[in-house]
Amino acid sequence: MKLLRFLWLCLLPIVSNCENATDMKTIRDVKRAYEAKLLAxxxxxxxGIGTDGxxxxxxxVGLTCDNMVTRNQVPKKLEGYPVVVRATGVPEAQ
Incomplete structure (x- = not known):
């Protein structure tokens, strides 16, 4: 009985962290949720999704030109994920 209680106390922090992990959205989910608002x-x-250094x-978030007004409207983070703004220019069809 003491062994079971000891194991439960040792595993409790791990179990509680697992509950939080299931609540987290993936970066793809977050991108999808905010994409229309950002494109507006x-x-x-x-x-898109990329990597930092x-x-x-x-x-x-890609901009046609380095517009500081728009840059300031883009949040620095979305649901915990960092957001990077880049001036990419006008996309061209290939």
Whole structure:
């Protein structure tokens, strides 16, 4: 009985962390949820997923030109995921 109680107390932090992990949305879910709102901003032509300089996932918002008004309207994070704004220019069909 003491052994079972000891094991339960040891596993409790792991179990509680698992509950939080299931509540987290994936970066794809977050991108999908905010994509239309971001694309409605002036000069925004793309919303994608990329990586930062350290290889961590980020949401990438592409602008036709470096519009500071729009840049300031884009949140720095969306549901915990960093957002990077890049001036990509006008996309061309190939």
């Amino acid at each position: 901003l002036p000069d925004v032509v793309s919303v 350290e290889g961590s996932p980020v949401i990438v």
